[in-house]
Amino acid sequence: MNPKTKKLLIGILIAGLLVAAVAGVYAYAGQRAFISTLFSGLTLGSLFFMVAAGLTLIFGLMDVLNFAHGSMFMLGAYIGWQFYTNPTFIFGMAPFLLAFGAGVMVTPIIKPYLIALNISEKLQKALPKIAYVLALAALVFAFVGFDILSVANTAMVAATTTTVGNPLAELSAQEPLSTFWLRPFLMFVSGLLIAVASSRPGDKTQFAPREPIGKKLLMPAALLVLTALSTLVRESASESVLLMNGNLRFALSILLSVAFGFVFGAVIEITLIRPLYVRPTFILLMTLGLSYVIRELVQYLWDPLTYQMSRPPLFAQPGKASSIAEWLQKGSSTIDIYGATVPTYRLFIIALGIAMFILVIFVMTKTRLGMIIRAGVQDPQMVEAMGINVKAVFTVVFAMGVALAALGGIGAAPFLPVQPLMGDTYQTQGLITVVIGGMGSYIGAFVGAMILGMARAFGDYFALKLSLSPAIAEASTVIIMVIVLLTRPQGLFGKKE
Amino acid sequence: MSEQIPGNDLLVVDRIETFIGQFHILENVSVCVPKGSITVMLGRNGAGKTTTLKSIIGLTPPREGKIIFDGMEIQGKQAFNIANLGIGYVPENRAIFRALSVQENLKLAERKKGDFERKSDFIFELFPDLKRLYKLPGNHLSGGQQQMLAVARALVPENKLLLIDEPSEGLAPILIQQMMEAIRKLSETTTILLVEQNFIMASQLAERYTIIDDGKTVQEGLMKDLIEDTDLIHHYLGASIKTRKELEMEHESEN
Ligand SMILES: Nc1ncnc2c1ncn2[C@@H]1O[C@H](COP(=O)(O)OP(=O)(O)OP(=O)(O)O)[C@@H](O)[C@H]1O
Ligand SMILES: [Mg+2]
Numbered sequence: 149m150n151p152k153t154k155k156l157l158i159g160i161l162i163a164g165l166l167v168a169a170v171a172g173v174y175a176y177a178g179q180r181a182f183i184s185t186l187f188s189g190l191t192l193g194s195l196f197f198m199v200a201a202g203l204t205l206i207f208g209l210m211d212v213l214n215f216a217h218g219s220m221f222m223l224g225a226y227i228g229w230q231f232y233t234n235p236t237f238i239f240g241m242a243p244f245l246l247a248f249g250a251g252v253m254v255t256p257i258i259k260p261y262l263i264a265l266n267i268s269e270k271l272q273k274a275l276p277k278i279a280y281v282l283a284l285a286a287l288v289f290a291f292v293g294f295d296i297l298s299v300a301n302t303a304m305v306a307a308t309t310t311t312v313g314n315p316l317a318e319l320s321a322q323e324p325l326s327t328f329w330l331r332p333f334l335m336f337v338s339g340l341l342i343a344v345a346s347s348r349p350g351d352k353t354q355f356a357p358r359e360p361i362g363k364k365l366l367m368p369a370a371l372l373v374l375t376a377l378s379t380l381v382r383e384s385a386s387e388s389v390l391l392m393n394g395n396l397r398f399a400l401s402i403l404l405s406v407a408f409g410f411v412f413g414a415v416i417e418i419t420l421i422r423p424l425y426v427r428p429t430f431i432l433l434m435t436l437g438l439s440y441v442i443r444e445l446v447q448y449l450w451d452p453l454t455y456q457m458s459r460p461p462l463f464a465q466p467g468k469a470s471s472i473a474e475w476l477q478k479g480s481s482t483i484d485i486y487g488a489t490v491p492t493y494r495l496f497i498i499a500l501g502i503a504m505f506i507l508v509i510f511v512m513t514k515t516r517l518g519m520i521i522r523a524g525v526q527d528p529q530m531v532e533a534m535g536i537n538v539k540a541v542f543t544v545v546f547a548m549g550v551a552l553a554a555l556g557g558i559g560a561a562p563f564l565p566v567q568p569l570m571g572d573t574y575q576t577q578g579l580i581t582v583v584i585g586g587m588g589s590y591i592g593a594f595v596g597a598m599i600l601g602m603a604r605a606f607g608d609y610f611a612l613k614l615s616l617s618p619a620i621a622e623a624s625t626v627i628i629m630v631i632v633l634l635t636r637p638q639g640l641f642g643k644k645e
Numbered sequence: 646m647s648e649q650i651p652g653n654d655l656l657v658v659d660r661i662e663t664f665i666g667q668f669h670i671l672e673n674v675s676v677c678v679p680k681g682s683i684t685v686m687l688g689r690n691g692a693g694k695t696t697t698l699k700s701i702i703g704l705t706p707p708r709e710g711k712i713i714f715d716g717m718e719i720q721g722k723q724a725f726n727i728a729n730l731g732i733g734y735v736p737e738n739r740a741i742f743r744a745l746s747v748q749e750n751l752k753l754a755e756r757k758k759g760d761f762e763r764k765s766d767f768i769f770e771l772f773p774d775l776k777r778l779y780k781l782p783g784n785h786l787s788g789g790q791q792q793m794l795a796v797a798r799a800l801v802p803e804n805k806l807l808l809i810d811e812p813s814e815g816l817a818p819i820l821i822q823q824m825m826e827a828i829r830k831l832s833e834t835t836t837i838l839l840v841e842q843n844f845i846m847a848s849q850l851a852e853r854y855t856i857i858d859d860g861k862t863v864q865e866g867l868m869k870d871l872i873e874d875t876d877l878i879h880h881y882l883g884a885s886i887k888t889r890k891e892l893e894m895e896h897e898s899e900n
Contacts, residue, residue, distance in 0.1 A: 353721035519753050523742040530740050533702050535728035535756050535802070 173606060177613075183488035185609045186602075191494040191563075193601025194501025198556025199571075199578030200585070200593040201508055202549030208525050208588025209545050211428060212421060215435040217553050218575025219442040220409060224554025225561040225570060226446055227408050228401040229457045231389070232561075237449075238404070239385045240299040242378040244290065247332035249411075250371035251339015255347060256364045260356040262349040272350040279345035286338035290331045294323075300449040325379070332375050398460035402558050409554025413547035421546065422539070439575075443568045454567040463493040463562070493563055500559045504552065505594050512590060521545060525588060577604075580625050584632045586642025595640060600625045654713075655680040655806055655836045656701070661710030661720070663700045670696045671707065672860040676838070677853075678806070683828070683837045685851035685868070687844075687882055693860045694840040695737055698808045701838075702734045703727040715805060729756060733799030737810040737840075739791035741798065743784035747775055750783055750794055754801035761801050768797045771827045789820045796827065806836045813843045825850060844882065848872055856881045 174182045203217050214220075231238050267275070348354060378385070389397060420438065424430045458464065462479045469475035469483045475492050482489050512518035520541055524531045532538045557571070564570055581600055585592025607621025632640060656678040663671035671693050678684045686694045699705040701712055703724035712720040719727050728734065742750050751761050751768070769776040772793040778786060786794060792812060799807055812828065813821045825846055831837065832850075841847040847854070848868055855865040858881050871877065 355722045355726040516752075519745060519749050522744045523753055526742055526744060527740055529704050529724075530736060530742070531753075532724040533704055533728055533734045533736070534754055534798075535725050536753075537723075537725045539723075 177609065179486060180488045181609065183486050184490055185605050187485070187488070187490045187494055187498070188608075189602035189605030190498045190501075190598070191601070192604050193598040194498050195556060195560055195574060196577045196581050196600050197501050197594050197597035198504060198559065199553055199574045200581035200597050201504060201590060202552035203578050204582045204585070204588055204590055204593045205508070205521075205552070206546055206549040207582065208590075209521050209528075210425075210542050212431050212546070213435070213579075214546075214549065215432065215575070216416075216439040216442060217435075217549075217578060218571030218573075219439040220412070220550045220553040220571070221557040221560075221574055222568060222571035223412070223442055223446065224405040224409050224557030225457075225564075225566050226450065226557075227554070228405040228558030229455065229561045229566050231404050232397055232401040232460075233455075233457060234386065235389045236386045237300050239378065239382050239389075241296075243328075243332040243375055243382060244335050246371050246375040246378055247335035248287075248339040250368045250375055251336045252342050253368040253371060254340055255343040256356070257361050257368070258343060259347040259354075262344065262347040263352060263354050263356055265350045267350040272348070275349050276345040279341045283338045283341035283345065286334045286341060290334035290338065294331060297449070328382075329379060332379055336372075336375070394461040394464075398462075398562075402555065405554045405558035406551045409551035409557075410547045412554075413550025414543050416550070417543045417546035422542075446568050452568060454565045457561045457566055459493055459562040463491070463496065497559055497563060500555070501597075504555065505590075508552075508590050517541070517544070577625060580629045582639075583629055584639060586639025589639065589641035589643075592639055592641030599628060603628055653679050655715060656838065657711075657713040658697065658701060659711040659713065661697075661700055661707035661712060663696055663705050663707045665696070665705055670705075670860055671700060673862065674700075674710075674857060674860065675862045675865075676855045677865070678836060678838050679853065680836055681832075682853060683832045683839055683851045684853040684855065685839045685841055685847040686855050686857060687841070687847065688857035689882065692857045694857055695810055696860075697857065698734065698810055698838070698840065701727075701808060702732060731803065731805040733802070733804035733807045735795050735799045735807065735809040735812065737814065739788060739795050739814075741783045741786075741791050741794050744782070746780055746782050747778050747786070747794055748780060750798055751775075751801055754798045756802040760803070764801055768800055771800075771830060772797050772823075789816050792816060792820075792824070793827075796824070800831070804835055806838065807831065808838050810840045811842060812839070813841060813846050821846060844878075 177185065199217060199221055203214060206212050206214050227238070389400075392400075416438070420434055421431055424434060459481070462476070463481055465479045465481060467478065467480045467482070468489060469478060469480035469492070472483070474480065475483050481492060483492050483495065484490075512521065520531060520536055524538060524541060528538045531541075556574070560570075560574075577600055581593055581596040583596075584599065585594070585596030603624040604621050607624040608618060610616065611618045611620045636642075654677045656676070658674060658676040661671055661674050662669070663674075674693065674697050676684070676686065676697065686697065688694050696705055700707045701714075701719075703719070703722060703726075707720050710720065711718055714727075714730060714732065717730070719730065742753065745753065751765075755761050774790055775793060775797055778790060783791065783794070792814070796809065796812055799809070809828070812824050816824060821843065828837065828839070828850060839847070839851060841850075848871070851868045853866065854868050854871050856863050856877075863881060864877060
């Protein structure tokens with residue numbers, strides 16, 4: 149039998165089995181239970197995909213298995229939840245981070261001039277070190293006397309205790325501007341020093357043409373303006389955000405989480421991963437360690453507690469809508485789908501997952517970045533030799549992966565308890581998804597995620613119905629992985645090496 | 646070494662030493678590539694020709710020595726920066742991107758938006774086959790077609806210098822002819838440093854040669870002198886004895 153007909157036969161066989169299984173379950177469970185379980189499966193699948201998409205993107209290009217992905221998912225949830233529930237902490241930190249960023253972003257402007265300096269080799273070696281130390285000192289001074297915990301804690305207390313009234317009522321007054329301004333200023337100086345250090349003054353092996361600085365000026369200038377703005381409104385902004393329409397506030401939370409994930413990812417890649425590309429096992433250990441650091445940091449700021457983020461108004465009104473139009477109009481919390489009652493927020497998560505999938509496909513197949521990524525998966529050296537800065541592409545891809553994880557996190561936050569371990573299940577399931585789908589394949593990640601989601605949902609359903617242990621549902625995903633690995637070691641959509 | 650016109654060299658590789666891991670691959674390689682010419686690098690398998698090209702483009706940066714391109718020292722700079730100065734690299738073994746279509750392979754090579762549109766007529770005139778294969782994924786091309794695509798890719802942006810590594814490798818004789826024509830046409834506008842085992846092809850194309858042996862430059866000069874020097878060819882390019890015979894036959898048929 150030639151391999152093509154064999155493949156076709158196997159395909160038909162699997163499709164037949166699948167149809168039979170679906171029909172069997174449908175007949176057994178009845179329409180209502182079947183549909184509501186189906187939607188649970190799709191919801192879980194979407195969440196798994198959000199984690200797996202970033203994992204597989206990063207692994208495909210960079211061979212980095214990011215064990216901190218689950219923590220980044222969690223961090224995305226926390227950031228979004230904070231902004232949605234009580235943005236005091238976010239606004240309190242914004243001037244610091246923005247000012248620091250503005251300083252660092254000066255790098256491309258000053259680098260060509262610093263490189264051109266004629267200084268002795270000794271000084272060349274010493275200068276970056278001195279600058280780094282000074283940067284650290286400036287950073288520490290910027291925070292002296294600033295009670296970061298109280299900023300975080302007020303937010304926490306407000307978020308947990310006040311469902312009624314103004315969550316900002318308990319806030320203690322903040323430092324007056326006349327002294328506070330020094331803090332973002334010091335952060336800016338710290339960023340500048342980092343810019344100096346990382347430019348390696350006098351090191352002529354580097355290459356930085358002196359292009360017109362117009363475009364390069366845009367980024368630091370914009371950040372400085374934002375710094376000034378956020379310094380001025382650091383107290384009043386929280387209140388106006390909370391007065392905002394809840395749906396809009398949720399949309400902004402999503403944007404903020406994604407932006408945060410992107411920047412965070414870029415910073416992690418540049419500072420922690422880049423120096424380790426020559427030692428791949430160290431990267432694995434580093435990301436594992438990073439996941440603990442992130443978790444501990446979150447516990448330190450917000451205590452090891454569990455929070456429940458309230459759903460945005462569009463999904464919050466009690467009552468069941470009979471149609472999508474009615475739901476959108478009333479903001480009902482559930483909707484009737486062929487007799488089954490499905491929480492509307494689940495539809496949102498499913499839609500988010502599908503939108504992400506389409507976005508990833510679009511980027512990979514239709515944009516230059518996608519072309520570079522697909523070429524780089526095969527031969528990064530050749531891509532570099534064509535004049536493309538592969539290092540920068542790695543940074544962007546890692547940042548995009550983390551942004552996807554953060555998007556998953558904030559998407560899941562109104563649906564899952566927000567707590568420091570919330571990403572762990574998704575990390576594991578995301579890894580299994582990637583293995584099933586095929587390392588590096590985003591279509592595989594989507595199909596794998598949906599298979600796992602269904603397995604979990606229907607596993608749970610049967611475990612409950614037949615009073616079996618719920619561990620069956622969890623085990624089912626691993627069993628699927630084993631079956632896939634035995635029959636197709638490269639994963640469903642993976643390419644043979 | 647031999648006659649050089651200072652100031653007219655587009656590329657000067659000056660006594661470079663390159664390590665791969667702890668292996669000392671290039672021990673002392675020097676190459677001069679005068680502007681507007683084809684210079685060929687000869688040497689046995691494993692002599693270090695490919696490594697020399699990779700050292701120039703920055704994929705295996707040299708630890709010692711200088712590389713001067715267009716009056717600027719480029720050793721130690723990052724590969725993408727070097728490429729962007731106007732150097733195109735055609736790797737050996739047809740390293741095209743298999744997951745990308747012919748079109749995408751060519752588009753990816755753009756350095757400025759619209760590079761490909763500007764050059765497409767020129768490219769398709771040199772390699773008419775590529776026009777027909779435009780939409781096919783790279784892994785559906787035959788070996789020869791991949792080789793053409795690899796060369797075509799380096800023609801998309803404006804390059805001052807092309808580094809071409811064994812373009813005739815594994816091509817049928819008729820395709821070798823076509824490739825030679827293409828390279829000759831290219832040399833009208835671009836300086837070329839060529840690595841080529843096929844001595845006939847090398848000797849017909851190049852004005853200058855450099856012989857590398859065991860990681861060292863052992864001889865360089867004008868191609869017309871090398872053709873006369875059968876001992877030298879025999880000594881360093883042992884494998885090409887047959888090529889020499891073929892050459893003599895050709896000379897006979899010409900006379
Ligand atoms: N990655 C590597 N690690 C160790 N040694 C290498 C590596 N790449 C090349 N070498 C060695 O460097 C030497 C020069 O290799 P290079 O590819 O430059 O030869 P070449 O002249 O291009 O040969 P050919 O004509 O066969 O293409 C060879 O002895 C080869 O074994
Ligand atoms: Mg070679």
